[in-house]
Amino acid sequence: MTLFMQNKTALTTHNDSISWLQLFVGAMLLVAATFGLSNPSHATTTDKLVADISEHEVALRYSFTGSDLILFGAIDHDDRSISHDAIYDVIINVKGPRLPAVVRKKDKIAGIWVNKDNVTFTDAPSFYIQASTRPLNEITTEDVLRANQIGFAYQNYHYEASDGITNIDGFVKGFIRNKEDAGLYQLVEDHMPLLSKTLFRADVHIPANVPVGDFVAEIFLFKDGQLIATEQSDLVVVKKGFSEVVYNFAHQHPAFYGLMAIMIALMSGWLAGVLVRD
Amino acid sequence: MPFYLPIAEMSLNVFLLLIMGGGVGFLSGMFGVGGGFLMTPLLIFAGVPPAVAVATEANQITAASVSGALAHWRRGGVDIKMGMMLIVGGAIGSFIGAEVFAYLRTIGQVDLMIALAYVLFLGSIGSLMLIESINAWRKRNSGVVSRKKRNHNSWIHSLPFKMRFRKSRLYISALLPIGIGMSVGVLAAIMGVGGGFIMVPAMIYVLGMPTNVVVGTSLFQIIFVTSTVTFLHSVNTHTVDVVLAVLLLIGAVIGAQVGVRVGMKLKGEQLRILLALMVLGVCIRMAYGLLSEPDELFSITEVIH
Incomplete structure (x- = not known):
């Protein structure tokens, strides 16, 4: 019962906040329309x-x-x-x-x-x-x-x-x-x-x-x-995520970027060499 | 599936990149060449800015050379001392090449230089290879066996700073490998190639190295020179696209394994004729771009900041 009440309270609060938000947006639109953004x-x-x-x-x-x-x-x-x-x-x-x-x-x-x-x-x-x-x-x-x-x-x-x-x-x-x-x-x-x-x-x-x-x-x-x-x-x-990281790294720390590129190449070359050893 | 390349600043289909990597890897495995001289033009034809293609390909060749050099190392086919001398020269050469590259980029002529270098080198080497391999094929068919004697010019032995290279069983001036390494370093920086196609003949005919250490030592040097080039281009022009390099690499590793197996089934002369024709094909395509009137005379370069 208590649990239900809490839920209900939470729900009410939520509804309240929505109506406030709607009111706020409405007011903003009114302001925009009245004073004009043009x-x-x-x-x-x-x-x-x-x-x-x-x-x-x-x-x-x-x-x-x-x-x-x-x-x-x-x-x-x-x-x-x-x-x-x-x-x-x-x-x-x-x-x-x-x-x-x-x-x-x-x-x-x-x-x-x-x-x-x-x-x-x-x-x-x-x-x-x-x-x-x-x-x-x-x-x-x-x-x-x-x-x-x-x-x-x-x-x-x-x-x-x-x-x-x-x-x-x-x-x-x-x-x-x-x-x-x-x-x-x-x-x-x-x-x-x-x-x-x-x-x-x-x-x-x-x-x-x-x-x-x-x-x-x-x-x-x-x-x-x-x-x-x-x-x-x-x-x-x-630029977001991976491409941003790479681009910024290359332009802001070019020396470290170069070293990283070399390391990646050496590691993958070595890995390929070990994997295909038959 | 388009894939956004952060440094090239363009999207390319990821499958196209894998196929390109695989195709060039296949050829390099089959012919025992690095493949940079094929991959860099292909990237340019695909729309990658030439400067990015060159710098990125240098990065990819590092990886390809490591696995190749490892295999030769296990067989004892690397002359470390000779390799070190080649690397010293390679470092100087790649520094010069990268400076020239950066300067030409600021005045808008780097694409021209790349194209001219390709036409010049691929044209001459492709023609030489074609003539040589056709002759060899003819002679074999007619049953005549000819063995060329290595003739060592006397000026080579009169150079100073002589050094003993035990593994190659040579006592020659250190200036020779340094000079060869240097020219290869310049090529690596401005063309995005390992330079094996220049270095291997030079090591055999100029230095007189035994063939069993030539390829391993050349790959050993290429690792260091392309690493230097990658570093210099990263610092000078920010043109190394790691994402592009890795995508090409995946295809290349797989393609090379298939290529090695196919290559073993074909005859040496036929392989060399095929390779020569391919080299000439790329050369002609590059030359066409220089000689034919472009559809659009104007081009835009964003100012590097």
Whole structure:
């Protein structure tokens, strides 16, 4: 009887905590909706954007084959300004850490193809997924895209190059092609229809060769070609478990890593030699 | 089943790696060669960055050489003193090679150097081997038995720092094995090979070592040189992928056992012709990559930090 009572007490407490949690979450949502996570400062309407990501941490494990993320959100239409004739568009960008990258161009020298000129892009996104309800140039103007760094070609490609290299545009295009081939720049254009006037979602695949670090998901809401709201969500890509241990060991203690690699080779070679002795 | 390789920073199918290890192990067992000159290009063709392929293969060859050297050790086929001299040279050579490798990597030319080195060495050695083995095969078929006399050049005996190598029954300058070891060390560092294919002929024809200690001594040296190379590449460029090395090793150990048994059933000349053709095949594939216009002229290298 006592035991039963204790159980019941525990159960009640548990229920209580759930309801508190629900209340808390509800309050947070209310706060988010009321004050807005968006900044439609230059817009005339007060349509808002609420968005989130299915996972905020992507872990690369030793069997990592990539990870699928869902970006979802809702347009919180202002009842007074909602217009049924207006065209709403959403653009979602997921960008990886901005890392310096050297782009090299091959030229034919003495009959063989050799890396010759190179340009270093100092802060281009290492990873970039772009989803939009329509092709970018149908949504808005090039100026708006460039101002908000939306689109592969409209990033700020700060670069360092030696004198005599004039074809920077060619290097930018080469950079983008390489990234697309590696699956590190992905275009999901036309594949993200608005589920309704208010709901949208994009399915995003993070491939295995993704660089680690701080990612950001940016969501832009356009109404008749005008940017009326933006929203950001952070995402961290980390190496977890075995692969993280190996990678960090190799980079932080390279001498010990080298010795360990030698020991493993010597031991396994010796083991093989003993096992197959017949 | 894709497997994430932490240093190569890519996923490769684990079965593909086991098959590659097994295939190259089979060939190395059959022909009695290390197999690095086949494995490194294969890894590159599979998409592994050339620098990682070279450094990782050095690590794998260490393991392959240990089991081989053990077997020769048991038969007394290792000349330790000669091996030590080769190792001294090998250490110097691998240090030079690793420095060159690290420097070329920073200026974006390491892939070119690896490809050029492969085309040059595989091309010349493959052709020599093919000609030699076809001639030997012809002569055997026509019943003519010819024995080449070892001719020792006089300059070899006039070199200083003479040393007695009892096991090899030689009294020669220590500079010779040091020099041979050095060139092999350079090759190990920049090509990811053990260098047996250079060292074994050099030991026979330049040093005049008896054949029963040649392979064991060369394997003994390769253990130390590839270990040094593994260490230097780990420190300089962080390009040794232990996980990849172990996966290749598993296949290689099994493949080598099968290869040894198959190899014993085939005739020597036929084996050498096959090997020569394979070496030339890899060489042509490498040369094609250098000579044909690439689909994509641009490439990206993340800056090493």
